[in-house]
Amino acid sequence: xxxxxxxxxxxxxxxxxxxxxxxxxxxxxxxxxxxxxxxxxxxxxxxxxxxxxxxxxxxxxxxxxxxxxxxxxxxxxxxxxxxxxxxxxxxxxxxxxxxxxxxxxxxxxxxxxxxxxxxxxxxxxxxxxxxxxxxxxxxxxxx
Numbered sequence: 001x002x003x004x005x006x007x008x009x010x011x012x013x014x015x016x017x018x019x020x021x022x023x024x025x026x027x028x029x030x031x032x033x034x035x036x037x038x039x040x041x042x043x044x045x046x047x048x049x050x051x052x053x054x055x056x057x058x059x060x061x062x063x064x065x066x067x068x069x070x071x072x073x074x075x076x077x078x079x080x081x082x083x084x085x086x087x088x089x090x091x092x093x094x095x096x097x098x099x100x101x102x103x104x105x106x107x108x109x110x111x112x113x114x115x116x117x118x119x120x121x122x123x124x125x126x127x128x129x130x131x132x133x134x135x136x137x138x139x140x141x142x143x
Contacts, residue, residue, distance in 0.1 A: 002135075005105040006044045006069055013099035016092060017042050026072055035126045040075040040092055047132065051139075061141040068115060068134045071096055077125040089129055093117060100133050110136040 003022055010020045018038040026043035029036065052064035073096065075089055100112045115132040122128075 002067070002105045002108060003044050003046050003069060006071075006100065009099055009103060009105075010042055010044065010071070010096065014042070014092075014095045016040060016095060020044065029074075035124075036074060039126070040073060040088070042096065043072040043074075045070045045072065052136075059143045061139070061143075063139045064136055065139050066134055066136050068132055069112075071100075071131045071133065072120065073127075073129045073131070075127045075129070077127065089127055093129065093131060096131055105135070108135055109138055 007020050017040055019041045021043055023045045047070040048068040050066045054063035073092055097114055101114050102111050104111045112133045112135045115134045117131045120128040120130050
């Protein structure tokens with residue numbers, strides 16, 4: 001699954017991240033209300049799939065499919081990233097964007113592009129910020 005490929009990519013390319021995990025780990029953090037003790041961390045979540053134009057003929061079904069992933073970043077207000085006087089979240093966002101935009105996951109037919117970013121929460125010194133990325137693939141079913 002391509003979420004695992006994104007997790008691997010972020011672990012390799014964004015050295016400031018203390019941990020990169022998937023949806024089940026993010027769910028556990030949200031349900032427990034216990035923020036990670038070491039930040040910054042990232043959680044990669046498959047967030048949307050949308051079908052495009054479909055074609056069916058002679059035993060073949062072909063359809064373009066757009067898939068989105070969200071990367072939820074958690075960062076404490078006391079974290080320092082890099083040596084410049086830049087907000088740590090800005091540096092972290094840029095590192096994640098640079099790692100994913102223009103990159104093609106193994107077995108995919110298109111690169112990732114940035115769709116959006118927004119702050120989800122800022123509570124007790126913990127900032128949670130989500131970046132949304134998209135890639136297109138092609139569904140092919142032969143009967």
